[in-house]
Amino acid sequence: MNNGHRSRKLVVRSALAASSTIAVLAGAQALMMQDAPTNTADAESLGQTSTQDLGVSAPSTTTIRSSDGSSTSRFTPSQTFPQRSRSSR
């Protein structure tokens, strides 16, 4: 095989490998950005709805305690959280 063929093959292979790698990274970034505003908006609207419907002030942070009381987790309505559920897979 001559050098011309070899270098042309190399250009094609490099281009395809580079574009595939970038597509994977850009795709992951796009999916993260797609999920992030939705989750934030959902969390914010959750806080607003509870305030309006119940006529009480929604707490800025909610503390959830596990059933045995051994651990707690804190949830702020405006925070971003990953959207992961079995049904969404």
Added chain:
Amino acid sequence: MKLKNNAWLDAIALIFSVVVIGLSVKWLVSSGLLEFRPAEGTNVVWYLVRSTGIVAYLLLLASMVWGLFITSKFARNWSPGVVSLTMHSTVSYLAIVISVIHAGLLLFDDYLTYTLRELMVPFTGPYQPFWVGMGIIAFWLMVLVSVTFPIRKLMGYRRWLWLHYASYAAYGMVAGHAVFAGTDGTNTGFRLLSVGGIAVIIMLVGARSEERENRAKSVEMAAG
């Protein structure tokens, strides 16, 4: 003007490659991807699983469409050239490499815990075993088809061609796997892309079949 040795297709593939490299570099510099930092608590592995799945699917689709194109009547006077054939095989190999990454990342995902055996043996996994199993079978078919690229002369062209037809089955299985087991399978854009891809493949297969029928008729008529 008809150039010898499929020079037109080679030139198209080469120009496309140079344009892709240029656009990739420009986009990398201007998009801010290199400075991107995911939000705290984001499961990056899960997003990479999804993006590698989509990219592997698109590469398989591209490989099939390009493979059909360079052997169809649209390129009647061009036998597959060195560069265009390299493009076809490279896209197939990349589809396999990215599929391996897609599956391999599941080993590090904290939501569904797959074992290596479950990723390699169809219908044994914890999530959607049938459709995930279809993806695994499709992967092994893709491997089988791709590893025979370099040894097609050794195998005999006819035998290799029959084996190559397994890529249609692999594509069907991958499409089913993506739509019914993938998170993004319910995305309208992804479904339109799948339907569009299948339509293009059917169109190219139809064109190729018609060409073969016409060629067979010509041979019969010539024979008397």
